[in-house]
Every structure is written in C-alpha cells, then in structure tokens.
Amino acid sequence: MPTSRNLIQRLLKGQSFREWFVEFLRFCTVGLGSYIVDVGLFNLLAHTGWVHLPGDASMVAKTISVSISVVFSWAVNRAWTFRDKGTYGRGREFAMFVLVNIGGMLIALACLAASRYGLGLRSQFADNISANVVGLILGTAFRYVMYRYVVFSPGARRVAQGSGIASEH
Template sequence: MATTAESQVRAPGRLRAAASALIAPLAKFGVVGAVAYVVDVGLFNLLSYVGSPPLLEGQPLAAKIASAGLATVVAWLGNRYWTFRHQRRPDRAREFALYLVMCMIGLLISLSCLWVSHYVLGFTSPLADNISANVIGLAAGTAFRFWAYRRFVFTHQIA
C-alpha cells in the first residue's frame, strides 16, 4: 500500500503524462481546425459579401451552412488522416456519419450564436455576423467537437 507521500509524488507524474498525451492531438486538431476555419470563413464571406450582388446576399444562415459543409469535409480528412490517424475506425462510412453528426451539432451551436446576434439582437453588419458565427459560435462548437470526436468518432485503436 502506497503512503500518502508516495501517492503525492506519483500524482504529478501521472498528470504530466496525461497532459503530454493530450497536447499532440490537441495541437494537430488546432492546425486542422485552422485550415478548415480559413475555408469556412473565406467561403462564408465570399458567398455573403463578394460580387454584385453577392450570391447569398441577405442569407447569412444559408452562407454559413454552405461554408461549414465544405469546411467539414476538409476537417474530416485532416483529422482522420493526421490528428486521429491511430484511432480511426476501419469503417470509413460509419466514421464519417458519426463525424457529420458531431459536426452538425457543432454547426447548430454556431448557427444559434449567429441567429441570436443577427435576428434577435439585430446586429446585422458583416463584422457582427463574423464575430457571432466565426468567433463565438466557432469557439463553442470547436470545444464540443474536440470532446465528441475523441469520445464517439475516433475511438478505434490501430495496432
């Protein structure tokens, strides 16, 4: 039986090991997320504000759904083949379906922020739409997705 002093010495070591095991996938997740973020924000703004008239002018929710759809595919590829490459499922279709479900929940979190800001609070400027959808909503959705991917999607250990 370990003494209290021995337990206290082992606890920081276990904590450090757990933290270091989380840092690498979190950093990779961040890089993949940054690439997907550029795709998401770029396409959102292109559809919403570029052109005369813009393709989805006055339709920020539709623009966000389209941009998030493409960003989802980019992120899945990056996470499957890089971030969680040792934990991906053998059945790609099932994994992608689970990934999409978690992404849809993350998208609903982001859309909720945009909807409240744009339609409830009346903040309709491009800056307000971007802050609510692509800063606040994306941060909340990203936190959920990282947890959900590790918990439900990328759960298979490759030998």
C-alpha cells in the same frame, strides 16, 4: 470515489499529457485550415465573379464552402490528428463526423438566436460576437470532445470488432 488523478487518466484515455496536447494542437491546426478553406472558398465563389452560381450566390457559395471544409476537416483529422484511433469504419465514421459538425453549427446558431431574440442585440458586431466568437468557441469544444470520444474513439473499433462488424483501418 474517483480521485482527480483517476479522472484525468480517464480523460487522457491512456495518453500522456504531452500526447494529448499534441493531439489538441493538431485539432486546432486542422480547424484553422478548415476555417480558411470555408471562408476563402466562400469569398472566391460568392464575390469574385469568376463563377456564376444559380439562385442566391452567397447562400449557394456558403453551402458549397461549408461542405468542402467539412470533408477537408474529416480527411485531415483522420489522416493526422486522430490517425491512431480506431473507428467503426470509414463510411460510418464520416457520417458521424458530419452529424457532429451539424451539432457544432446548431450551437453557433443557438448563440446567435439567443443574442438576437433573447437579448435583442441585432447589430453586425453583436451577431459576429455571438455566432463567430461565442458560438465558434462552444461549437469547437463540442466537436473536439465528440471527435475524441465518439467519432475517432479507439473504443469504437473494439465495439465494432466485438459485434462482428469489420472495421476498416
């Protein structure tokens, strides 16, 4: 039966607590940067009048801002937060990263749907609490675990090398 010490060692994946904590702080910093890119670009595109977007400007602006913030997040996480982690290769890693971010978005949408349709809470305040507080916290936890143990996992590099697939690094 595994002890709590063994469990902690498995979760740390060979890192000291300090190394893990630095990695986690970097992840949070990149997340804050991605949030600023997303919200800032959205407001710049949708509400300043500097750019004229086709169709529903807010919807188009949000699509563009989220897409750019995901690319920003992947690049900075790859170069800084998880720089020492092996990968399947950059293209496959990026595809996995995008899928994980879609999962994080679906978590936020599920929280919003539960609030609106399950609990009948339809105010702007309720929407913001469910999607942008609860959904953001749960989605961020999901993304961190998936980035650490799947997308940027050193084990991914060993699997790729063992199967004869060249790993870019």
